[in-house]
Amino acid sequence: MKKPKNHILVIFGASGDLTYRKLIPSVFDLYTQNLLPDNFGVLGLGRTQMENEAFRKKMVEGIDKFASTKAKNAEDKETFLSKLYYYGFNTKEAAEYKGFAEELQRLDSELKTENNFIFYLATPPNMYSIIPKQLAANGLSDEHVGFKRLIVEKPFGYDLETAKELNETLLKEFREEQIYRIDHYLGKETVQNLLVTRFSNGIFEPLWNRNYVHHVEITSSEDIGVGSRGGYYEGSGAMRDMVQNHLLLLASLVAMEPPALINADSIRNEIVKVLQSLRPIPKEKVEEFVIRGQYTASEIKGKQYKAYREEEGVNPKSRTETFVAMKFFIDNWRWAGVPFYIRTGKSLPTRVTEIVIHFNATPHHLFMNEKSIMRQQNQLVIRIQPDEGLLLKFGMKLPGAGFNVKDVNMDFHYSELNNTYLPSAYERLLLDAMLGDATLYSRGDAVEAAWKFVDPILKAWKEQPCIKVHGYPAGTWGPDVSDKLIEGIQTWRYPCKNLVGDGEYCEL
Ligand code: BG6
Numbered sequence: 001m002k003k004p005k006n007h008i009l010v011i012f013g014a015s016g017d018l019t020y021r022k023l024i025p026s027v028f029d030l031y032t033q034n035l036l037p038d039n040f041g042v043l044g045l046g047r048t049q050m051e052n053e054a055f056r057k058k059m060v061e062g063i064d065k066f067a068s069t070k071a072k073n074a075e076d077k078e079t080f081l082s083k084l085y086y087y088g089f090n091t092k093e094a095a096e097y098k099g100f101a102e103e104l105q106r107l108d109s110e111l112k113t114e115n116n117f118i119f120y121l122a123t124p125p126n127m128y129s130i131i132p133k134q135l136a137a138n139g140l141s142d143e144h145v146g147f148k149r150l151i152v153e154k155p156f157g158y159d160l161e162t163a164k165e166l167n168e169t170l171l172k173e174f175r176e177e178q179i180y181r182i183d184h185y186l187g188k189e190t191v192q193n194l195l196v197t198r199f200s201n202g203i204f205e206p207l208w209n210r211n212y213v214h215h216v217e218i219t220s221s222e223d224i225g226v227g228s229r230g231g232y233y234e235g236s237g238a239m240r241d242m243v244q245n246h247l248l249l250l251a252s253l254v255a256m257e258p259p260a261l262i263n264a265d266s267i268r269n270e271i272v273k274v275l276q277s278l279r280p281i282p283k284e285k286v287e288e289f290v291i292r293g294q295y296t297a298s299e300i301k302g303k304q305y306k307a308y309r310e311e312e313g314v315n316p317k318s319r320t321e322t323f324v325a326m327k328f329f330i331d332n333w334r335w336a337g338v339p340f341y342i343r344t345g346k347s348l349p350t351r352v353t354e355i356v357i358h359f360n361a362t363p364h365h366l367f368m369n370e371k372s373i374m375r376q377q378n379q380l381v382i383r384i385q386p387d388e389g390l391l392l393k394f395g396m397k398l399p400g401a402g403f404n405v406k407d408v409n410m411d412f413h414y415s416e417l418n419n420t421y422l423p424s425a426y427e428r429l430l431l432d433a434m435l436g437d438a439t440l441y442s443r444g445d446a447v448e449a450a451w452k453f454v455d456p457i458l459k460a461w462k463e464q465p466c467i468k469v470h471g472y473p474a475g476t477w478g479p480d481v482s483d484k485l486i487e488g489i490q491t492w493r494y495p496c497k498n499l500v501g502d503g504e505y506c507e508l
Pocket of ligand 1: 154222241242353
């Protein structure tokens with residue numbers, strides 16, 4: 001496999017959770033697979049003052065807990081740790097960047113990393129406009145010698161206006177090709193597999209359009225509440241946290257046209273076209289198309305679950321949504337008239353992300369009753385996580401008298417691919433940024449198009465407090481009204497941890 005060029009990965013916000021749980025364990029996984037360049041270092045930055053040794057000690061804990069791979073031996077692990085450095089300074093203070101730039105140059109000479117730097121912004125978003133400016137002021141966006149790349153974590157903006165401002169600010173100091181906006185969903189193997197499922201199989205693509213697809217359903221549920229992230233989540237809510245980015249991205253991958261080539265420009269051009277074709281939901285229709293909910297306290301099997309309003313850092317009268325279900329249309333040739341239903345929430349029964357393509361029923365219902373009409377709608381379930389895989393549902397005759405139809409499954413699970421290592425999303429994305437491949441990163445215009453779609457909904461919620469925030473008991477599938485979004489006899493699929501196990505056996 002191709003190895004990246006020698007470089008230093010500079011992490012702003014290195015004393016934070018993301019660095020500890022995701023970034024360093026992922027870099028470690030790249031190391032154990034021999035995917036890092038020969039000359040490489042990580043320079044962690046943060047306000048806390050700390051020696052290299054203390055930083056390494058903390059990071060090794062994160063590696064032990066969260067890395068997917070193991071070092072060959074203790075010595076090998078030490079070699080990795082020796083590549084980690086730390087420099088403490090106040091990133092809000094322009095005057096302090098000079099010292100940091102000197103430290104970086106010193107390390108660059110020591111490690112022989114040829115002035116190639118990746119800057120990862122793992123800080124609170126209010127730093128996103130300050131850091132790039134100061135990097136540029138200290139010559140650290142200049143690519144005359146060595147590459148300079150900037151990885152920006154979500155949230156990318158708070159609404160359309162702030163996302164545009166952020167794009168403008170970044171583009172003053174860095175070129176679009178230097179900017180890598182992360183949406184970790186694109187780093188998931190199974191999300192990338194959507195492209196392969198669609199575009200490498202002759203049997204699916206001919207059916208993948210308004211003539212054969214009845215509706216598309218996307219669920220991304222989590223069984224945990226907001227935990228210790230209440231402070232952040234209060235200002236975000238499910239729409240900003242999950243829908244604007246991850247769910248709209250999944251919808252775009254389901255709906256996009258085949259790209260001309262598999263490269264950053266072609267794929268991202270197709271994604272942005274879908275986002276630009278989303279039919280706007282006018283403010284006065286928000287309640288009809290979008291359901292918001294918030295989890296309330298509950299007891300399941302004797303176990304108590306907290307209400308969102310009781311979580312740390314949350315206003316006891318909060319109206320922040322922890323659940324969103326919505327219906328929308330994509331106004332283009334392929335999808336005209338096909339409803340897309342998406343749903344996400346915290347404190348739901350299980351952690352599942354999946355896409356369900358519901359195909360049209362047969363034109364004439366030979367084996368007629370209400371249930372069997374539903375059955376005659378074949379479903380293709382693309383499971384993103386867990387029990388990653390694909391499931392096709394179709395009807396078969398039950399042996400015996402009459403013509404009773406039973407739903408049967410044809411399924412593939414990634415776990416069947418023995419000895420196949422599924423890299424984590426961050427591992428894949430970090431490697432891509434190191435290689436200079438932005439295919440799996442969001443482009444500025446796509447981020448803005450997604451904000452443009454969700455902005456009127458957020459505004460309506462803010463300006464019209466009469467739009468209900470429905471309560472739902474923690475551990476249930478959200479407010480009942482979300483069922484009514486789907487017309488007719490249809491309903492959401494209520495998935496289980498096991499891909500094939502909907503409605504039959506669930507872990508609850
Ligand atoms: C993050 C959100 O972007 O995605 C979190 O901020 C959410 O609130 C997480 O829990 C879900 O990611 P995953 O990979 O666990 O589905």
